[in-house]
């Protein structure tokens with residue numbers, strides 16, 4: 495079946511498995527981890543099978559080299575096409591168990607491959623790591639299939655309701671191996687006819703809750719295209735507030751974490767106290783009821799902060815996209831973060847990256863344009879006359895200069911407002927370079 499689609503969307507919802515379904519989920523979670531780890535273990539070997547072209551194409555930098563116990567250099571066999579890395583039912587008969595989802599096995603292999611692909615592209619995160627059983631968040635991924643007869647019977651086009659994974663109604667979904675299961679939708683299902691389900695991840699969180707994440711694909715935008723807003727906006731991300739836009743509006747930093755920090759710290763101390771006590775009394779942590787109870791409470795606090803932050807980011811990004819034909823922001827990658835620790839901290843705290851990701855995927859959903867520009871000089875330049883501070887005998891603006899007056903044209907500026915005007919201007923220049931009549935350019 496045709497699998498290329500222009501638009502993708504994630505849909506995450508809580509599910510409520512019964513005991514039996516939970517058992518099947520755990521079987522697949524454990525098997526998925528096994529397959530992934532087995533492949534990973536097989537990817538390091540001290541017996542070179544044959545000279546590998548891909549090892550030459552993607553040499554592993556010395557700092558990631560691995561050695562065996564005798565100090566012999568291990569070669570990466572990741573991409574060797576021998577049967578070495580194949581995980582099959584013949585080798586591991588229990589993978590043929592009736593509760594084991596064969597698509598889970600395929601998806602674990604895909605995850606393993608993409609972990610190496612990611613490593614080959616960006617070394618930063620190091621070579622793929624083994625998945626630990628002790629990780630409180632566990633899960634596995636599986637795929638949806640459309641059979642032509644089932645599709646024919648139900649509407650004629652693949653949809654949310656006629657695949658091997660499908661919605662039975664607004665409260666139930668059918669998942670492989672476990673069948674019908676209760677779901678809680680956090681928003682309406684897209685009513686676009688051409689939406690289909692691609693892959694599905696089943697997750698168990700440290701809070702004890704189960705979630706399912708669907709990757710939806712469509713040839714059409716998920717939301718109806720909106721009429722023109724006749725408005726364009728630039729925004730500047732800063733440490734003092736979340737953002738300042740080119741109309742001069744300031745959105746304050748939510749700093750949820752800071753407000754709830756005291757409570758979290760207290761509960762976390764309690765958790766480690768219980769951990770220490772269990773240890774001193776020679777009890778295993780997973781057997782200690784008090785410890786586990788507290789661990790769940792801490793996890794719930796964390797997830798509360800996460801959800802509040804996400805709601806804030808969703809509301810703000812949707813409002814920006816809905817109300818403006820063009821949204822321009824600065825490219826965070828170009829900002830030199832590593833030099834400014836406070837700035838880096840604030841970025842991860844406020845969720846700027848998540849926010850930018852939301853603008854990126856929401857823009858095409860609503861037929862809007864989102865552009866990122868290089869932030870160079872956006873702060874130092876006067877948006878009226880383009881005079882640049884720091885040139886001539888003027889000083890560069892610092893974080894302390896919240897307001898300033900342009901020595902060239904005497905315009906009084908609020909620093910971040912001026913920056914967001916420059917950002918919008920840069921975005922417009924960027925667009926005119928690439929934009930042809932009536933082509934909504936996305937990035």
Ligand SMILES: [Zn+2]
Nearest residue numbers: 876879900903
């Ligand atoms: Zn000026």
